[in-house]
Amino acid sequence: MKSQNPQFSALISTAELDGLVRQFGVVFQRFGLRQSLGRIWAVLYLSPEPVNQSDLGQLLGLSSGLISSSLRELQKWSAIRTVSISGSRRTHYVAEHNLLRMLTTILAKREMDAIRELQIAIRQANARCQQTVRSHDMQDRLQAVEESAELYATLASLVPRLARLPVRGIKRAVRLLRAIRPADELSDTPTNSGGMRL
Numbered sequence: 539m540k541s542q543n544p545q546f547s548a549l550i551s552t553a554e555l556d557g558l559v560r561q562f563g564v565v566f567q568r569f570g571l572r573q574s575l576g577r578i579w580a581v582l583y584l585s586p587e588p589v590n591q592s593d594l595g596q597l598l599g600l601s602s603g604l605i606s607s608s609l610r611e612l613q614k615w616s617a618i619r620t621v622s623i624s625g626s627r628r629t630h631y632v633a634e635h636n637l638l639r640m641l642t643t644i645l646a647k648r649e650m651d652a653i654r655e656l657q658i659a660i661r662q663a664n665a666r667c668q669q670t671v672r673s674h675d676m677q678d679r680l681q682a683v684e685e686s687a688e689l690y691a692t693l694a695s696l697v698p699r700l701a702r703l704p705v706r707g708i709k710r711a712v713r714l715l716r717a718i719r720p721a722d723e724l725s726d727t728p729t730n731s732g733g734m735r736l
Contacts, residue, residue, distance in 0.1 A: 559581060570648065616643055
């Protein structure tokens with residue numbers, strides 16, 4: 539195998555590093571993505587220098603077709619980017635190094651697509667109900683679903699924005715969210731003599 543970095547090739551082939559790369563594949567699969575995406579991203583992330591498609595195939599033992607389609611999908615999610623290497627005609631790739639930013643961007647885009655499709659279906663169903671006599675109860679339920687979908691879309695759009703904050707800003711935002719107490723928790727909170735909840 540002719541790799542740009544023999545030391546990296548040897549290291550990534552060890553049981554420990556191979557296990558880590560495979561585990562990234564499992565993580566990506568749990569997020570609804572193909573395992574190959576996680577494995578390719580892990581190799582690019584761990585590599586000290588950009589890697590081309592041929593070397594990725596040799597390092598991971600994956601077909602050129604699977605590598606190619608996976609690279610395109612990772613680029614679509616902004617999880618990797620291409621770079622030019624002086625003296626080489628091949629395209630080389632590097633990974634987005636902020637794992638949190640990458641995963642939240644992927645999740646937000648995927649979920650937003652699903653929410654948009656749901657909202658379209660709700661509007662179509664609502665239009666049909668409006669043509670039907672005595673469908674007020676169903677229209678009320680559809681409106682409730684639509685409002686919930688809109689709220690969820692708003693929350694989903696906030697996640698990648700939070701992930702772009704510096705680490706200190708993310709920790710501050712998490713502390714703020716944890717401080718918010720749901721109504722069911724507040725209902726169990728003792729009150730003082732004036733009736734105000736503590």
